[in-house]
Amino acid sequence: MIKKIGHSKISSFFLFIGLFLWLFTNGGIVNWAVGLLLIILFMMIEKISLRRKSIVESVVxxxxxxFALLRFEIFLRMDVSSLQADAVIGNTAKYILCIGVWLALRSIIKHEKAILLKSLIRPLLIINVVFFYTQFIVKLVTNFYIDAAKYIVGEESRYQGILNNGNGIGSFRATGFYVEPSNYFFTVLILSILLLLIYEFKSCKKLIIITILSMFLTLSTAAFFIGALYVGYIFYIQKVSWKFYVVITIITLPILIFSFSNIGLLYERQIERTQGNSGNMRMALLEEVYDRDSDHILTNYGLFAIDRKLFNLTYNFGGVSREVASINDSGLFIAMWAKFGLLGVLYFMILCLLQRKRSIMNLIFFLIISLTKVHLFTPVFILYLVVSLGKENFIKNSSNYIQEDITFAPLQITQTLNSNRA
Known part of the structure; x- marks a missing residue:
C-alpha cells in the first residue's frame, strides 16, 4: 500500500506541475511543451489510455x-505582412501543442482519475493567490518587487503603477507569477470559477473571497469592471447572507483606511483609462472589425493571420503607439470575430451553446471569462473548456477515488494507511 501511495504521489506531482506550467500565456511555448510532457508522464504512470472520442476530436x-495552413500558404501569404508570414512555423507548433493539450485533458477527464485533476484546481489557485499577496506585501513594505515572470517565462513583469506616489498602493500593480496584472486576473478568475463549478460555494468561500480581493488589488481596469460582474453574479446565485458582506467589509476596511487618500484618485484614473485613450482604442478596434472589406467579412484570414490593415493598426512597431487596441483587448468574442470573420461569431455561439447545455451558470461564467484578455489558443483556456464541460465525470467518479488519489496532503495519506492497518 505504501508503494502504491508513493507511486500515486509522483504522478500527482507531475500533473500539478504540468497544469501549473499551462497557466502561463507569455514567454513562448516552452512552458507548454514541458507541461505537456509532464502530463504525458502522468498518464503513463497511471496507465490512462487515449480515448477514442478524444482521438477523433483531435484528428478533426x-x-x-x-486546412487553414494550406489555405494560408496557397492563397493568403502574399497578402499579409512579413511578420505574420514569418510567424507561421511558430504558430503551427503552438496549435499542435494546443491539440495535444486537448487530447490529453479530454482523455483524463473521461477516466476515473478525473477526480485527481479536479482536486488540483484548489492548490493551483492557492499557490497563485498566496504568491500574489506575498509579492504585494513585500513590495509595499520593502519596495522590492519579486519578479517571478522574469525567471519563469524570461520576460520582465510590467508592474508599473497608476499613481506616482512613492511606494504606496497605486504606485505598482502586482502581477503574481505573470507578466501583466491582467494575466493574473483572468488566470485566477478561471481557476476560481472552476472551483465554484466543482465544489459548493460554502466549501471554498474563504478562498474565493481572498481571490476576489486580490483581483481588485491588481488595479487592472478589467478587474474593476469584470470583477464587479463576477462578484455580483456570485451574490445572485448563492443568495449570500449579510454575514458574507460583513466578512468582506472587515477584510477590505484596513486596506481602504491605509490608502484612503488614494482611493478617489485611483478610481478617477480607472475611469479616465476606460473613457480616454484605452476606451477609444477598443472602440476603434470594434469599428475596424465591423467595417472591414467585404471579402474579409465571412472568414477573414483565419488561424495564421489577420488582414494587413488591421494588423498594421493593432501592432506596436518599434514602440510607436498603436492606433487601435490589440484583437484580444476587447474580449474573446471580438477576438474571434476579428480573426475568423462571421465564422468566428458562429464558433463563439457554439461555445456558448455547449456551456448552456450544462447549465445557465456555466454559460454566465463563460461569458464573464470571455470579457477578459484570455486567448482562445492557450492551455489555460482549454483547461477551462474541458473541465467546465466535463463536470459530470467528477460527480460520477468522485466517490470512489478521492481517498486513493489525492495524495498532496500528508494527513490524507496517514488516514489511508491507518484505515488499511485497521
Missing amino acids: LLALML
Whole structure:
C-alpha cells in the first residue's frame, strides 16, 4: 500500500506541475511543451489510455488546422505582412501543442482519475493567490518587487503603477507569477470559477473571497469592471447572507483606511483609462472589425493571420503607439470575430451553446471569462473548456477515488494507511 501511495504521489506531482506550467500565456511555448510532457508522464504512470472520442476530436482539429495552413500558404501569404508570414512555423507548433493539450485533458477527464485533476484546481489557485499577496506585501513594505515572470517565462513583469506616489498602493500593480496584472486576473478568475463549478460555494468561500480581493488589488481596469460582474453574479446565485458582506467589509476596511487618500484618485484614473485613450482604442478596434472589406467579412484570414490593415493598426512597431487596441483587448468574442470573420461569431455561439447545455451558470461564467484578455489558443483556456464541460465525470467518479488519489496532503495519506492497518 505504501508503494502504491508513493507511486500515486509522483504522478500527482507531475500533473500539478504540468497544469501549473499551462497557466502561463507569455514567454513562448516552452512552458507548454514541458507541461505537456509532464502530463504525458502522468498518464503513463497511471496507465490512462487515449480515448477514442478524444482521438477523433483531435484528428478533426488537426485536419482543420492543416486546412487553414494550406489555405494560408496557397492563397493568403502574399497578402499579409512579413511578420505574420514569418510567424507561421511558430504558430503551427503552438496549435499542435494546443491539440495535444486537448487530447490529453479530454482523455483524463473521461477516466476515473478525473477526480485527481479536479482536486488540483484548489492548490493551483492557492499557490497563485498566496504568491500574489506575498509579492504585494513585500513590495509595499520593502519596495522590492519579486519578479517571478522574469525567471519563469524570461520576460520582465510590467508592474508599473497608476499613481506616482512613492511606494504606496497605486504606485505598482502586482502581477503574481505573470507578466501583466491582467494575466493574473483572468488566470485566477478561471481557476476560481472552476472551483465554484466543482465544489459548493460554502466549501471554498474563504478562498474565493481572498481571490476576489486580490483581483481588485491588481488595479487592472478589467478587474474593476469584470470583477464587479463576477462578484455580483456570485451574490445572485448563492443568495449570500449579510454575514458574507460583513466578512468582506472587515477584510477590505484596513486596506481602504491605509490608502484612503488614494482611493478617489485611483478610481478617477480607472475611469479616465476606460473613457480616454484605452476606451477609444477598443472602440476603434470594434469599428475596424465591423467595417472591414467585404471579402474579409465571412472568414477573414483565419488561424495564421489577420488582414494587413488591421494588423498594421493593432501592432506596436518599434514602440510607436498603436492606433487601435490589440484583437484580444476587447474580449474573446471580438477576438474571434476579428480573426475568423462571421465564422468566428458562429464558433463563439457554439461555445456558448455547449456551456448552456450544462447549465445557465456555466454559460454566465463563460461569458464573464470571455470579457477578459484570455486567448482562445492557450492551455489555460482549454483547461477551462474541458473541465467546465466535463463536470459530470467528477460527480460520477468522485466517490470512489478521492481517498486513493489525492495524495498532496500528508494527513490524507496517514488516514489511508491507518484505515488499511485497521
